[in-house]
Amino acid sequence: MSKKNKKHQEHEEHADESWLLPYSDLMTLLLALFIVLFGMSTVDAQKFQEMSEAFQSVLTGGSGILEQNSMSSNTKNSISENQIPKPSSDGLMKKKSELMRKEQENLESLKKQLDTYIKNNGLTDQLDTKLNQSQLMVTISDNALFPSGEAEVKPNARILAKAISAMLQEFPDYEVIVSGHTDNVPISNHEFPSNWDLSSVRALNFMKILLLNEQLDPKKFSAIGYGEYHPVSSNENNVGRAKNRRVEVSIIRKYQDGDQQIGMPATH
Incomplete structure (x- = not known):
């Protein structure tokens, strides 16, 4: 065999095979295409639309099916939360009205007991x-x-205090404020340097007798001395000054209308 023919055979045995790479890629793409086409033939129109939107989202960077599903989930959660029953303002007002009515009945009952005691004992x-x-x-x-x-x-006033405490024990949930008041005549002795001191100690001493009743809760009670600064009458004559010298036992409402502050006695 000639030298020329030998070279030609070697060239045929080592032919260029680089074309195989693009060919294999093409076959892979065709296979993927057939799989997609097969899948499209077995899903309904809605699934196809969702798949189309998903491809579009990937290609364009827009909102895709995952984001839509997330939005849908959030919407459902919001609807679900809104469906949770909440107390209506009408319901709250109705409940408060009922509590106020019950409280009014309690305080009217207590007032009736006190008035009866005052009348029966000649203390009007x-x-x-x-x-x-x-x-x-x-x-x-x-x-x-x-x-x-x-x-x-x-x-004899201790008997009165014990009678009042016995009535109060029937209504244990109310705050009670005992306040002392004087007229404007100055007082100054070794025990009470001022009307402040006198009114405060009087209120405290009367409250202590009320609390001898162990059925009462001391946490509900407080004593205040107002001195001469909350008069209910004129201090220009003996009658007015006698009215100003007093002790008040205030049973405070828990439910009130308007802007009055709960837990504070009315201004005299």
Whole structure:
């Protein structure tokens, strides 16, 4: 065999095979195309639309099916939360109205008991009750409770205090404020340097007797001395000054209309 023919055979045995790479890629793409076409033939129009939108999202960077599903889920969650029943304003108002009605009945019942006690014991000129939008107030003249210029409760006044405490124990949920008041005549002795001191100690001493009743909760009680600064009458004459010297027991409403502050007695 000639040298020329030998070279030609070697060239045929080592032919260029680089064309196989694009050919294999083409076959892979065709296979993928047939799979997609097969899948399209077995899904309904809605699935096809979702697939189309998914491809579009990938190619364009727009919102795709995953984001739409997320939005749909959020919408469903929002609807579900809105469907949770919440107390209506009408329901709350109705409940508050019922509580206020019950409270009014309680305080009217307590006032009736106090008024009956006052009448039966001939104390109408020394005790008075008043029910308003903030409280039930029992006003007791100072001469029914204390010797002049003193803060020690009289022995017979202790009976009154115990009678009031027995009535209060039937209504244990109410806050009770005991406040002391004086006239504007200055007092200055070794025990009470001012009317502030006298009114405060009187209120405290009377409250202590109320709390001898173990059925009452001390956390619901407080004592305040107002001195001469909350008069209910003129201090220009003896009658007015006698009215100003007093102790008040205030049973505070829990439910009130308007802007009155719960837990504080009405201004005199």
